[in-house]
Amino acid sequence: MSQQILASVEKSSLKPAEEIQKFEIGDTVDVHTKILEGEKERIQVFSGIVIARSGSGSKEMFTVRRIVAGEGVERKFPLHSPRIAKIDVKRSAVVRRAKLYYMRNRSGKSARLRERRSEQAGTDSK
Amino acid sequence: MAAAERVPGILGRKIGMTQVYDEQGNVVPVTVVQAGPCDVLQVRTTDRDGYEAVQLGYLDKPRRLAARSERGHVAKLESKRAKSRAAAGVEAIAKAGCEPKRFIREIRGGAGDLQVGSKIDVSALEGVARVDVVGTSKGRGFSGAMKRHNFHGQRATHGVKKCHRALGGTGASAFPSRLFKGKKMPGQYGAARCTMRNQKLVKVDAEQNLLLIRGAVPGPNGGYVVVQQTNKM
Numbered sequence: 001m002s003q004q005i006l007a008s009v010e011k012s013s014l015k016p017a018e019e020i021q022k023f024e025i026g027d028t029v030d031v032h033t034k035i036l037e038g039e040k041e042r043i044q045v046f047s048g049i050v051i052a053r054s055g056s057g058s059k060e061m062f063t064v065r066r067i068v069a070g071e072g073v074e075r076k077f078p079l080h081s082p083r084i085a086k087i088d089v090k091r092s093a094v095v096r097r098a099k100l101y102y103m104r105n106r107s108g109k110s111a112r113l114r115e116r117r118s119e120q121a122g123t124d125s126k
Numbered sequence: 127m128a129a130a131e132r133v134p135g136i137l138g139r140k141i142g143m144t145q146v147y148d149e150q151g152n153v154v155p156v157t158v159v160q161a162g163p164c165d166v167l168q169v170r171t172t173d174r175d176g177y178e179a180v181q182l183g184y185l186d187k188p189r190r191l192a193a194r195s196e197r198g199h200v201a202k203l204e205s206k207r208a209k210s211r212a213a214a215g216v217e218a219i220a221k222a223g224c225e226p227k228r229f230i231r232e233i234r235g236g237a238g239d240l241q242v243g244s245k246i247d248v249s250a251l252e253g254v255a256r257v258d259v260v261g262t263s264k265g266r267g268f269s270g271a272m273k274r275h276n277f278h279g280q281r282a283t284h285g286v287k288k289c290h291r292a293l294g295g296t297g298a299s300a301f302p303s304r305l306f307k308g309k310k311m312p313g314q315y316g317a318a319r320c321t322m323r324n325q326k327l328v329k330v331d332a333e334q335n336l337l338l339i340r341g342a343v344p345g346p347n348g349g350y351v352v353v354q355q356t357n358k359m
Contacts, residue, residue, distance in 0.1 A: 002141045002347060009158050009336065013146040034151070058145055082151040 010058040015080045021087040025050055026095035026113055031077055032086040043085055046075055051100035092116040132238035134250045135354030136161045137184035137229055142347045156328050157343040161353060162247040162335055165224045167200055169237045179234045183227030192226035200224050229350045249332045254355045258323045261344035261351040265317030275310040320344035324358045
C-alpha cells in the first residue's frame with residue numbers, strides 16, 4: 001500500500017514515457033542539458049558512453065562516461081529531470097554487462113566497444 | 127486571557143521518502159506523510175482546563191480491540207452512572223460520536239471554529255509554508271557511546287586491546303572521587319519523542335490526504351507523527 005502511495009507521488013515528477021529517448025547500456029549518447037546563466041537559458045551537450053543505469057521511478061539515474069583531455073570524466077544524470085532537454089543515441093554497442101565499470105580501467109584501444117548495427121543484425125550473425 | 131490563535135495541525139503516518147522536482151527542475155527530497163482525516167475528540171479551554179488545545183484522533187481502531195474507556199471517550203455509552211447523572215439533571219459531555227481511534231494527540235492553541243465532532247483533513251495545512259513534525263525516533267536499543275553520543279572510540283592499533291569502541295575515561299581521580307551527573311555513557315538510544323522543526327511543506331495533496339515534507343521525519347515508515355505549523359519563525 002505504502003509503495004503504491006509513493007509511486008503515485010513520484011508520478012507527478014516523471015516524464016511521460018514517450019518523451020524519454022530509449023537507450024541501452026553501452027550506447028554513445030549526447031545529453032542535452034538546460035543550463036541557466038543568470039536570466040538566459042542555454043543548452044549544454046555532454047556526450048559519452050552510458051555505463052550504468054540505477055534507481056527506479058523518479059529516482060532513476062544514468063551515468064555517462066567520456067574521456068576529456070586524457071582524463072576520464074563521468075557525469076550522472078537524473079533520467080526524469082526537466083533540465084534534460086534531449087538524449088540523442090549516436091551509436092550502440094555490444095555489451096554483456098548492465099554496469100560497464102570495467103571501462104574505468106581501460107584506455108585507448110582497449111576502451112573501444114564493438115558496434116551493434118541493429119537488433120536484426122545481431123540475431124542474424126548467430 | 128485572549129483566546130489563542132488556532133495552530134493548523136494534523137495527525138498522520140509516515141509513508142516513506144522519495145524525491146520530486148520543483149518548478150526550477152531541482153530535486154527535492156521529500157517524506158510522504160499520510161495525514162487525516164482526523165476527528166476532534168475534545169476541545170480544551172482556559173476556563174475548564176487551564177489551557178487551550180484541540181484533541182485529535184487519527185485512524186479507526188476496531189471496536190473489539192478498543193477498551194471500554196476508549197470507546198466511551200469517542201462516543202456515548204450506556205451505563206448506570208450515565209443514567210443516574212442524566213436523572214439528576216447533569217448535562218452530558220459532548221462526544222465526537224466516531225469510532226475509537228488508534229492515535230490521539232492534542233494540538234495546543236485555540237479551537238477557532240472547531241467543535242467536538244468536527245473533522246480535519248490535510249487542507250487545514252494549505253498555505254502553511256513550514257511545519258514542525260513530532261514523531262518517535264527509531265529504537266536502537268542499548269547502544270555504545272560511539273553510536274549514541276558520536277564519541278570517537280579508540281585507536282585500531284598502537285597497543286589498544288579489546289576496547290576499540292569503548293568510551294575511554296569517565297572522570298578524574300581522588301578529586302572529585304565520583305562521576306558527574308549527566309556523563310555521556312552507553313545506554314538506551316532512540317525510541318524517544320523527537321521533533322524536526324521548521325521543515326518546508328512542499329505540497330498538500332487533499333485528494334489522497336498526503337503531505338510532502340522536505341527532508342527527513344523521525345521514526346520508521348508507518349510510524350505516527352504530528353504535523354503542525356512551526357512555531358520557529
